[in-house]
């Protein structure tokens with residue numbers, strides 16, 4: 001019964017969406033949504049139906065507009081609004097858990113049935129998820145897991161361990177001989193992904209540190225643990241505490257500068273750098289490039305941000321990991337639709353969040369460097385060729 005009413009309600013909104021009547025509620029802080037896709041079923045069958053109201057059925061809360069990664073997610077969600085079939089509102093938390101909670105509360109007040117949340121801080125977000133649960137909304141953790149609560153119904157994500165492993169494997173493949181200087185950097189300790197990325201990287205790097213291929217230069221905690229193939233969460237936390245960029249470009253730059261200031265010339269030369277994502281990679285790469293004792297560097301990244309794709313083309317960043325946000329956003333919308341329709345989204349895995357095993361569907365990732373940048377990024381339609389110079 002409830003489902004019938006909800007479906008009727010959704011149909012009216014789908015029509016309103018097609019008519020562009022609710023586009024203004026998507027991402028109020030940004031440009032209006034792209035024109036809805038023409039020719040969808042709802043548009044052709046019920047085009048004349050009046051819109052009941054612009055209230056969102058799905059609320060999306062993303063972490064910050066300060067990183068291109070999340071602006072991209074917003075854009076990819078907007079591309080999907082025409083096919084979502086439900087009104088969607090997108091809000092940003094600007095790196096602030098209190099704002100994130102206020103965003104969630106405001107969406108709940110508007111009556112959302114599904115919350116898609118990328119937590120700024122995985123543990124702090126539990127309170128907002130629990131409020132959503134109390135209000136009867138389903139909660140989808142988007143890209144980052146919400147920790148230590150049973151109020152998470154689903155997790156759409158990339159295979160984050162595979163991201164770290166791909167970064168590490170790239171460094172291993174480029175290294176020859178022994179004694180190669182290795183500089184480690186990580187994401188924010190408040191983000192569960194930072195642990196998953198590091199865990200994936202450590203599994204690949206550790207044997208190559210143990211056999212002398214690499215020598216860690218910037219973390220005494222990592223050096224102290226270098227003979228351990230598998231680290232506990234506490235051990236990872238100790239290392240991440242020393243090498244965190246907090247996902248912030250300036251923090252990354254300052255940390256790299258501090259590391260190079262104390263490093264001796266013989267700790268530099270041809271260096272290998274595990275950088276956790278593209279924004280931090282560009283800061284760290286620029287810092288290493290400016291050091292006269294650094295002869296060459298191999299640096300990793302992740303996200304295939306446009307600026308980093310250009311850096312790869314220009315030889316200033318070695319690789320990135322493409323996480324196709326089109327897939328992630330589509331999976332999130334499909335899961336939201338399933339919940340709205342009273343069904344269960346597709347599940348292939350579970351992730352333990354400290355309290356429960358959260359049903360999930362991780363997507364594959366692709367390592368990208370100069371050799372496959374054209375095929376993986378441009379020919380695949382991920383970014384247009386016109387956004388770059390020097391593509392061959």
Ligand code: BGC
Nearest residue numbers: 069143144191193247277303
């Ligand atoms: C995401 C990355 C992103 C990073 C910083 C992580 O949780 O998975 O794609 O670069 O956060 O925002």
